[in-house]
Amino acid sequence: GAVVSQHPSWVICKSGTSVKIECRSLDFQATTMFWYRQFPKQSLMLMATSNEGSKATYEQGVEKDKFLINHASLTLSTLTVTSAHPEDSSFYICSAHLNREETQYFGPGTRLLVL
Amino acid sequence: AQTVTQSQPEMSVQEAETVTLSCTYDTSESNYYLFWYKQPPSRQMILVIRQEAYKQQNATENRFSVNFQKAAKSFSLKISDSQLGDTAMYFCAFVALSGYALNFGKGTSLLVTP
Numbered sequence: 001g002a003v004v005s006q007h008p009s010w011v012i013c014k015s016g017t018s019v020k021i022e023c024r025s026l027d028f029q030a031t032t033m034f035w036y037r038q039f040p041k042q043s044l045m046l047m048a049t050s051n052e053g054s055k056a057t058y059e060q061g062v063e064k065d066k067f068l069i070n071h072a073s074l075t076l077s078t079l080t081v082t083s084a085h086p087e088d089s090s091f092y093i094c095s096a097h098l099n100r101e102e103t104q105y106f107g108p109g110t111r112l113l114v115l
Numbered sequence: 116a117q118t119v120t121q122s123q124p125e126m127s128v129q130e131a132e133t134v135t136l137s138c139t140y141d142t143s144e145s146n147y148y149l150f151w152y153k154q155p156p157s158r159q160m161i162l163v164i165r166q167e168a169y170k171q172q173n174a175t176e177n178r179f180s181v182n183f184q185k186a187a188k189s190f191s192l193k194i195s196d197s198q199l200g201d202t203a204m205y206f207c208a209f210v211a212l213s214g215y216a217l218n219f220g221k222g223t224s225l226l227v228t229p
Contacts, residue, residue, distance in 0.1 A: 042221070044217075044219050049216055093158075101165075102167075103148075103162060
């Protein structure tokens, strides 16, 4: 299967700071990547769709100025949580779409804790 | 809107036994893709199996197989010879058009016991 990495896997930050999470497709190019948020014992909640070279499409209720997404290349998408608050603490997961398999592969996730 | 329903929040099976996880979905599309992903305690989402709606043959991957009933909009996952490492949350997912976001069910927590 295809491999997607995420960095960092764990991050603890102070309230008011910004945190950047990277999502990379290691062995394939992905024109489309997705960002999800997952609360404990719940399913994945789509935050936004990231397309290479264009603006991300955000789901209803997701603040685009707070969760900045940049898909600068065919192998990298970044999610920046700006002015983080404790309620932003969560598990963030990215996925990358592999066209030839018509399948999404997921990164290992990033645990964010905002103090 | 497409919805995915997993009616079994929790299931348990003994090692070496067979277990079936249920999934139903609702769509008006004629072609689409269905997936089962597992999420073990590490929380890494792992693709288990994939089915394209226009293919009538049920997908299989080693010990994992699906029963795809298009008319009934049902997509169940059968795990044969269950192993302790199969303990995980299993999510059924649907997408109408390739490259679009997945619609996930709420998941089924599977516990494999010795």
